Amino acid sequence: xxxxxxLFLAALLFCIGVYGVIARxxxxxxxxxxxxxxxxxxxxxxxxxxxxxxxxxxxxALYIIAIAAAEVGVGLGLVxxxxxxxxxISLDDLSEMKG
Amino acid sequence: MxxxxxxxxxxxxxxxxxxxxxxxxxxxxxxxxxxxxxxxGVAAQYILLAAEFVAVTQVLVYIGAVxxxxxxxxxxxxxxxxxxxxLNNRYSNLGIPVAMVLxxxxxxxxxxxxxxEKLPSDGSLVTTQQISDQIFGRYxxxxxxxxxxxxxxxxxxxxxxxxx
Numbered sequence: 611x612x613x614x615x616x617l618f619l620a621a622l623l624f625c626i627g628v629y630g631v632i633a634r635x636x637x638x639x640x641x642x643x644x645x646x647x648x649x650x651x652x653x654x655x656x657x658x659x660x661x662x663x664x665x666x667x668x669x670x671a672l673y674i675i676a677i678a679a680a681e682v683g684v685g686l687g688l689v690x691x692x693x694x695x696x697x698x699i700s701l702d703d704l705s706e707m708k709g
Numbered sequence: 710m711x712x713x714x715x716x717x718x719x720x721x722x723x724x725x726x727x728x729x730x731x732x733x734x735x736x737x738x739x740x741x742x743x744x745x746x747x748x749x750g751v752a753a754q755y756i757l758l759a760a761e762f763v764a765v766t767q768v769l770v771y772i773g774a775v776x777x778x779x780x781x782x783x784x785x786x787x788x789x790x791x792x793x794x795x796l797n798n799r800y801s802n803l804g805i806p807v808a809m810v811l812x813x814x815x816x817x818x819x820x821x822x823x824x825x826e827k828l829p830s831d832g833s834l835v836t837t838q839q840i841s842d843q844i845f846g847r848y849x850x851x852x853x854x855x856x857x858x859x860x861x862x863x864x865x866x867x868x869x870x871x872x873x
Binding site for chain 1: 713714717721724725728729731732737740741744747748751754755757758759760762763766767770771774775778779781782783785786795796797798799800801802803804805807808809811812815816819820823824825826827828829830833835839840842843844848851852855858859862863865866867869870
């Protein structure tokens with residue numbers, strides 16, 4: 611197996627996630643796209659751990675999984691609060707801070 | 710070696726198709742279910758990379774916990790379950806060139822840096838014991854910081870989502 615096949619797969623997943631963050635309006639779907647990006651990063655970490663023959667990449671992949679879980683918890687709490695106050699989770703409507 | 714490459718190709722194809730469905734489907738619940746396919750595919754790739762502990766954690770945390778959170782989020786925000794045309798914003802087509810340019814830049818960098826470098830096939834495998842030695846030894850400080858982040862996130866989520 612080549613190193614690059616995993617890195618290319620991760621790059622592709624990352625770009626699909628970036629497209630999702632740009633194109634989506636629904637806040638829950640934006641959070642799902644962010645999960646795609648985080649998984650792409652994790653795949654890189656584990657691939658490099660095998661390439662370098664040590665456990666650093668595994669350790670940080672586990673840390674990133676924990677951070678992602680925290681991020682989804684807080685993110686969905688925010689989305690819930692926005693929905694309760696505005697009756698919508700469309701990100702295009704949240705434009706109060708526009709200059 | 711050949712069997713591994715065939716396995717990689719099959720799983721990678723499924724993952725990419727599922728990921729594209731996540732960002733293009735017009736149904737929030739379907740997007741969540743396609744995301745499960747992507748996350749399971751990532752877990753399978755971890756197995757191919759001889760990272761069984763990370764793979765098990767991926768299944769437990771992502772497919773077990775995070776997906777339940779997403780489905781609850783979908784349910785509680787009453788994003789219309791079923792086909793919904795208002796999921797993309799006005800400038801959604803702008804994302805395609807951005808993603809393509811990004812992928813082209815990353816491909817050039819990767820092809821330039823790693824070329825046809827092979828992964829070691831006989832290298833010493835990382836054991837779970839080594840990972841725990843790292844977490845509770847060399848990387849203890851990030852682990853503590855992570856514990857505080859999780860605590861703050863849990864409290865923050867409760868405070869944000871509370872009714873009054």
